[in-house]
Amino acid sequence: MRIVVSGGGTGGHIYPALALIREIQKETRDAEFLYIGTEKGLESKIVTRENIPFKSIHITGFKRKLSFENVKTIYRFLKGVRDSKKILKQFKADVVIGTGGYVCGPVVYAASKLGIPTIIHEQNSVPGLTNKFLSRFVNAIAVCFEEAAEFFPKDKVTMTGNPRASEVLGQDGIKGRLSVGLSLKIPTVLIFGGSRGARPINEAVIKSLAEFGARKYQVLYVTGDAHFEEVQKEVQLVGNPENVIIKPFIHNMPEVLAGIDLTVARAGATTLAELTSLGIPSILIPSPYVTNNHQEKNARALSDHGAAQILLEKELTGKKLVEHIDQILMDDKVLNEMKKSALELGIPDAAKRLYNVMEELVKQKQK
Incomplete structure (x- = not known):
């Protein structure tokens, strides 16, 4: 053929x-x-x-x-x-x-x-x-x-x-966690804005670093190659908590995703397909700069079924980001219900x- x-x-x-x-x-x-x-x-x-x-x-x-x-x-x-x-x-x-x-x-x-x-x-x-x-x-x-x-x-x-x-199924989540320096013992949230990163998400994360440092979960924060040096300068000023790992890019994303409990991300179609396939709850920050605002509509297809929460970019602040993460990651009932809903949407x-x-x-x- x-x-x-x-x-x-x-x-x-x-x-x-x-x-x-x-x-x-x-x-x-x-x-x-x-x-x-x-x-x-x-x-x-x-x-x-x-x-x-x-x-x-x-x-x-x-x-x-x-x-x-x-x-x-x-x-x-x-x-x-x-x-x-x-x-x-x-x-x-x-x-x-x-x-x-x-x-x-x-x-x-x-x-x-x-x-x-x-x-x-x-x-x-x-x-x-x-x-x-x-x-x-x-x-x-x-x-x-x-x-x-x-x-x-x-x-x-x-x-x-x-x-x-x-392609994300059957990956070794333990190996994925270890590959980026994450602990195997505590809940984990992955925050990323796509392969190139997203400045508004980066700004919100930097403002949240001190609060993250006081939490009992860990954060894997991917800045995007284009923003990494700029973010590192900001982080040097405010400090980098031990439970926050910062990377410019992740080459083995399917493997890392398999070991994640919660994801904060844009609402691109491929990302959502990976998350629902693995049953990963998400906080989605749709890009408002795409044709027909399709990312927000993608995100609502998940949030309407209880698999995700939506945080619009115009409403995004460091405080709101932490509140959303705490609400899900620190409540096992909410986390498990969202996992179940995400899996039901996966193909x-x-x-x-x-x-x-x-x-x-x-x-x-x-x-």
Whole structure:
């Protein structure tokens, strides 16, 4: 089977694609892959590092305001479709899967016009422009949130969950804790703002350090590479309590997550998939800087079911952050109820489900 995967722009589109590829490799040994992305996107580095064949096309996203740049984008889209058709024909693709980002637009559209079975995977509760556009042309649509289904043709939608969720299962939480210097004996909260960090979260944590030092739980605080030096300067002024471990980045996040009791994080789709798969309660601080405010809507999909609490960035203070953590981590009943609710929302076999959708499409084409 010859499979083309396309997704880019952010890790939230790329890591689910890689998780799916690994699942397909387990299920189908003779599968061949080609990943189509952009040369300037994160995918060009991340995917090639995984030794997956990679080709690039040139495409940019639409501006939401009227702009001459959108005229250029239409031209790039049409050229991207022509380039994609050429690549797909040369590769002799059996199926094409888009996991999000504007690069999927011309790739998946080209595949549909060539009669190649197509799937899009929507990670968020509110779809982006690209997937809304492609939904008219693809054969199948995989979603991670029930809330997303209403934006698409019902007969095409399957609830699969996020393939990334499957990859955090079976990790050694004890090893994860020890790898970052955490104690095995006391409750632990992980605080992070994504791979690049988030300044408002960092500011709230710095203001909370003294209070954290007086608590009977421990804090693993990930600043993001871009903010680490700045945070360290602030920490030197206020002091670093023994029960607060500060890191710029964590490379073995699935392993570390497996040993965590509570997480404070943004509400990106991949993060939420990992947390629900493991049954980790969360305090979610949605980024207000994303399209359609989709992170807040992602977060509400968890909070409405008791798996998370929401703390909006505009309401975030050091005092409120500590209060929310204390309320959950220092009350076993609350913590256990949230764990149960999170697990009920998790879809641990997400990668397998998406693989099944793909396999069924290919079988239908071959009949």
